[in-house]
Structures are given as structure tokens and as C-alpha cells.
Amino acid sequence: MGEFLAANTKRDFYEVLGVPRVATDVEIKSAYRKLAMTYHPDRNPNNPDAEEKFKELTEAYAILADSEKRSLYDRFGHAGVGGSTGGPAGFDPAIFQDFGDIFGDIFGFGDMFGQGGRRRSRAQRGADLREDLHLEFDEAVFGTDKQVNVRRHETCDACRGAGAAPGKAPVTCRSCNGRGQVRYQQGFFSIARTCPTCQGAGSVITDPCPKCKGEGRLLRERVVEAKVPAGVEDGTRIRFTGLGEAGAFGGPAGDLYVVLHVKEHAFFEREGNDLHCVVPISFPQAALGIEIMVPTLEGEHKLKVPEGTQSGTTFRIRNKGVPVLNGHGKGDLYVEVRIQTPGKLSKRQRELLAELGELSPVENKPQHASLLGRVKDMFA
Numbered sequence: 310m311g312e313f314l315a316a317n318t319k320r321d322f323y324e325v326l327g328v329p330r331v332a333t334d335v336e337i338k339s340a341y342r343k344l345a346m347t348y349h350p351d352r353n354p355n356n357p358d359a360e361e362k363f364k365e366l367t368e369a370y371a372i373l374a375d376s377e378k379r380s381l382y383d384r385f386g387h388a389g390v391g392g393s394t395g396g397p398a399g400f401d402p403a404i405f406q407d408f409g410d411i412f413g414d415i416f417g418f419g420d421m422f423g424q425g426g427r428r429r430s431r432a433q434r435g436a437d438l439r440e441d442l443h444l445e446f447d448e449a450v451f452g453t454d455k456q457v458n459v460r461r462h463e464t465c466d467a468c469r470g471a472g473a474a475p476g477k478a479p480v481t482c483r484s485c486n487g488r489g490q491v492r493y494q495q496g497f498f499s500i501a502r503t504c505p506t507c508q509g510a511g512s513v514i515t516d517p518c519p520k521c522k523g524e525g526r527l528l529r530e531r532v533v534e535a536k537v538p539a540g541v542e543d544g545t546r547i548r549f550t551g552l553g554e555a556g557a558f559g560g561p562a563g564d565l566y567v568v569l570h571v572k573e574h575a576f577f578e579r580e581g582n583d584l585h586c587v588v589p590i591s592f593p594q595a596a597l598g599i600e601i602m603v604p605t606l607e608g609e610h611k612l613k614v615p616e617g618t619q620s621g622t623t624f625r626i627r628n629k630g631v632p633v634l635n636g637h638g639k640g641d642l643y644v645e646v647r648i649q650t651p652g653k654l655s656k657r658q659r660e661l662l663a664e665l666g667e668l669s670p671v672e673n674k675p676q677h678a679s680l681l682g683r684v685k686d687m688f689a
Contacts, residue, residue: 319387322369330383334374341370435462435554435563442535442567446574450606450631452539457567459533462526464555468518472525472558479512487511525558535567540582540634543571577606582631582640589649590614603644605629612644620648 323330326340344366346352353359372378372390381389440457464470473479481487485504489511492501503509517523533552541547546566553563578585588603598616602609603626610626623645630640654662 325369432560433557435556437563438553449571455535457533462554465521467520470525470559472523474516477516482507540632545569585643
């Protein structure tokens with residue numbers, strides 16, 4: 310009878326977690342996570358009230374997160390689950406098999422209540438590197454082979470990346486006895502954290518390699534052959550897998566990224582795979598028509614300008630643009646013709662133009678009314 314009365318002095322577990330009795334498992338876990346973060350002993354050192362609150366939360370979660378125990382608790386209250394485990398009443402350490410999922414990212418531990426942990430590998434992936442490569446316009450269009458100087462850490466050839474002197478090997482860490490973790494007593498349970506001596510590797514290097522000073526890597530400068538494909542644009546990145554920094558202690562190498570910077574062309578402008586240029590012509594050429602030679606990236610191309618061509622007319626020349634990157638075909642070349650008015654005229658030129666002007670009168674009025682003007686005319 311005394312045990313029953315003692316159990317009933319506890320607060321309701323749903324009240325402890327601040328959830329309704331119909332709360333789902335996800336809602337219960339979420340509520341526990343938020344409250345446990347607030348009252349965890351690591352965040353409240355030397356605060357016995359917070360530790361007691363954390364114990365209460367833990368006990369409530371241990372019952373309500375277990376469907377069978379929750380059913381008993383809903384039917385009989387604390388008397389239905391009291392004293393059934395070796396910890397506090399209703400406390401079952403097995404409920405915390407996912408404890409690392411709840412606290413691991415925040416407090417840096419994932420081994421509690423005697424659960425096992427894994428040693429952290431010393432091997433680490435090497436860093437990625439970036440190099441800039443400047444290209445002429447034609448080199449980007451047609452492709453080229455370039456050499457790139459790269460300064461990078463490479464695996465030490467003396468210790469082969471192990472960091473230990475030749476013939477020597479890392480020894481078991483004395484701080485953690487090779488487990489990679491050290492255990493601390495925190496309140497009513499123990500916490501396993503990464504060993505600060507070996508950083509979780511379980512071993513330390515006592516005889517470092519004299520060539521790399523125990524780093525396992527050496528800084529060297531290498532020349533990388535970079536094959537630039539036809540059709541690249543300014544800002545294109547080329548990835549060379551495994552040509553970045555060597556990994557530490559046998560880890561995989563990083564990647565090398567070469568960023569391309571393409572110089573502007575003297576008169577071509579690029580838009581995707583198409584090229585654009587402007588070619589000046591005289592008024593007589595535009596009026597009478599002419600065949601002109603237009604420069605392209607592959608030589609000159611004959612372009613027929615029909616009579617009566619207006620300034621600003623654009624002609625399209627197919628397949629005279631930029632090759633499609635990693636594909637087939639080319640873009641087009643767009644040629645805009647602009648009538649060039651001479652700045653100075655000879656006496657004879659002036660006479661001829663004056664005569665032409667008399668024979669070709671033009672009424673100097675706007676050709677198109679604005680939209681607003683047309684609307685006004687409709688209601689006038």
C-alpha cells in the first residue's frame with residue numbers, strides 16, 4: 310500500500326512532457342527533445358534542480374515512448390509501471406537506443422547507458438582546389454590544351470601517408486585504451502565522448518615521420534595537363550577528379566576545379582552558341598545592293614545585301630557560330646548592317662548628293678504614331 314501511495318505522488322507523465330494524452334509518438338519525442346535540451350546537465354552545471362527535472366523528463370519519456378508501457382500507464386497510472394526496471398521507477402535504459410539521434414549533434418556524444426561506440430577513422434578526405442585559367446576567345450571556341458601549375462599537398466612517399474616513421478606504427482592511445490572514447494559520469498548516467506588525445510582514432514603517433522613531421526603529406530607543385538573542350542564559355546568550371554589535396558592518413562584525395570576566364574573578341578559578341586557582329590555599309594551599297602565579305606571564326610564568308618536594305622537589318626549565317634559544348638553542331642552568326650554616313654564630303658560628292666536629294670524627296674514626318682496617340686485619334 311505504501312508503494313502505491315509513493316508512486317501516486319509523482320506528477321502525471323503527460324503533464325511532465327507538456328503533451329495531451331492523445332499525443333502521437335512523434336509529438337512525444339519532439340516535446341521530450343525540446344525540454345531535455347533545456348534541462349540537460351551539460352547546459353546546467355552545478356544545478357541540482359535542473360538535473361532532477363531532467364531525470365523526471367527522462368522517466369516520463371521512457372514510459373510514454375514505449376507503446377506497451379504507455380498502455381499500462383494509461384490504464385493503471387504510475388502503479389502500472391512502477392519499479393519494473395533497475396533504474397528509477399518505470400525507467401528502462403533500452404528506450405535510449407536512439408539517444409544519439411536526439412542529443413548527438415548538439416552535445417557531441419552518442420554513447421549512453423553502456424551502449425557501444427565506434428572509433429573514428431584517422432583518414433580524412435583531401436580538400437578541393439581551385440585554379441584560374443585565362444583563354445583567348447578562339448581557344449574557348451575551338452578548344453585547346455593548357456598546362457596548369459598547382460600547389461597541393463601530396464601523400465608522403467616516405468611513410469605512405471601514415472605519419473609514422475618508416476618501420477614504426479601508431480600505438481594504442483593510453484587515454485582511451487584504444488576505444489576512441491572516454492567515459493564521464495554525468496548525474497545518474499555516464500556519457501562517452503570522443504577522446505581528446507587521439508581524436509577518436511584509438512591510436513597516436515609517437516614516432517613521427519621525419520620527412521613530413523607526422524603530417525602524412527608534403528606540399529609540392531605539379532603541372533596538370535588541362536584539355537579544354539571546344540565551346541566553353543567564360544566562367545565554365547572543369548573538374549579533375551582526384552587531383553586536389555591528398556587525403557590525410559590515407560584518406561581519398563579531393564578534386565581540382567579549373568575556372569575558365571575567356572577574353573572578349575575584337576568585334577564578335579557571344580550569346581550562348583551564337584555570334585553577333587556589326588558591319589558598316591554606305592548608303593549607295595544599301596540602296597543598290599552589294600555582296601560583301603564578312604569575317605567569321607573560320608575565314609571570310611560572302612554575304613549578299615539586297616537593294617533597299619535598311620540600316621539595322623540583321624542577316625543570319627547558319628553554322629558559323631560556336632560549337633556546341635560536348636555535343637554536335639554549331640550556333641549561327643548574326644550580322645547587322647548599319648549605314649555609315651560620311652563625315653566629310655568633297656565638292657563633287659556634295660553636288661551629287663544634292664541632286665539625289667532633289668530626285669528622292671522624303672517627307673520628314675514620324676512613320677508610326679505612338680499607341681497613346683492612336684488611342685487619342687480613335688476618340689477625337
